[in-house]
Amino acid sequence: MVDVGRFGVWSSKLNEDGGEAVEVVAELDELGFGAVWFGMGTVPVAGRLLDAASRIAVATGILSIWQHEAPMVAEQTAAVEDRHPDRFLLGLGASHAPLAKGYRKPYSTMVAYLDALDSASSPVPKECRALAALGPKMLRLAAERTAGAHPYLVDAQYVAWARQTIGDGPLLAPEVKVVLSADPERARSVARQTVDTYTRLPNYTNNWLRMGFTEDDFTGGGSDRLVDSVVIWGDDDTVRRRLAEFHEAGADHVAVQLLDDSPESYPREDWRRLAELLDL
Numbered sequence: 001m002v003d004v005g006r007f008g009v010w011s012s013k014l015n016e017d018g019g020e021a022v023e024v025v026a027e028l029d030e031l032g033f034g035a036v037w038f039g040m041g042t043v044p045v046a047g048r049l050l051d052a053a054s055r056i057a058v059a060t061g062i063l064s065i066w067q068h069e070a071p072m073v074a075e076q077t078a079a080v081e082d083r084h085p086d087r088f089l090l091g092l093g094a095s096h097a098p099l100a101k102g103y104r105k106p107y108s109t110m111v112a113y114l115d116a117l118d119s120a121s122s123p124v125p126k127e128c129r130a131l132a133a134l135g136p137k138m139l140r141l142a143a144e145r146t147a148g149a150h151p152y153l154v155d156a157q158y159v160a161w162a163r164q165t166i167g168d169g170p171l172l173a174p175e176v177k178v179v180l181s182a183d184p185e186r187a188r189s190v191a192r193q194t195v196d197t198y199t200r201l202p203n204y205t206n207n208w209l210r211m212g213f214t215e216d217d218f219t220g221g222g223s224d225r226l227v228d229s230v231v232i233w234g235d236d237d238t239v240r241r242r243l244a245e246f247h248e249a250g251a252d253h254v255a256v257q258l259l260d261d262s263p264e265s266y267p268r269e270d271w272r273r274l275a276e277l278l279d280l
Helices: 019-031 043-051 070-083 106-119 136-145 156-166 184-198 202-210 224-230 236-249 268-277
Strands: 007-010 035-038 057-060 088-093 129-131 175-179 231-233 254-258
Touching (some): 019 043, 043 057, 043 070, 043 088, 106 129, 129 136, 136 156, 175 184, 184 231, 231 236, 236 268, 254 268
Parallel strands (some): 007 035, 035 057, 175 231, 175 254
């Protein structure tokens, strides 16, 4: 299994930027993070990021099964694995009906995609892939057919349920959003800029309903109750304590996505601060 460590960094910007991205990954490696996850990633981009550092793992979080054919992904994965053994984790996901062209039967399509990876000329080993899973069926599939699950936008209570669902052994690596601010008004404002997008995607709203939220929590960019549950904010001690709750609930790895007022740039100072408060 790819060693992703206890904490990683999740950033969609790593998939968009070329030059600075490799500098960022090299620094995150030096800071002690175990892995970097990049949103809607591709395998070649992962290869370039891996070239930038000698230790840190890189994971796609996630590669959409609707946009990339399994045989090509398997071939690309083999090439990256040849250059960087045991450092690349292929995160796969079924995306969302409003976003993916040709979206249909996500569970059975994912099963067929995994079958295709198994039967490719260069198969992708079970230990080198993970699923973006939220519901019980996809979580169990992740446990049976991959290294484990990478649930997104969840809280520690969900992680405890997910661990119970998949059992001991499989990787459980949730993405967790963090705002490094103790100002409630500012922190919630920053958080809502991101959470609001997901209140219109059924996969997330259905999962939040399973977590005990109601339709009322999805209005206005998300209620305080929802925002405070799925986005960590506060002083350093609060952030440290709440991140620890995810490991206590059963997570093996926590992929931290820092949110701030400047999404167009990398939060490099905040990553340094995060590494310090986590004592990496």
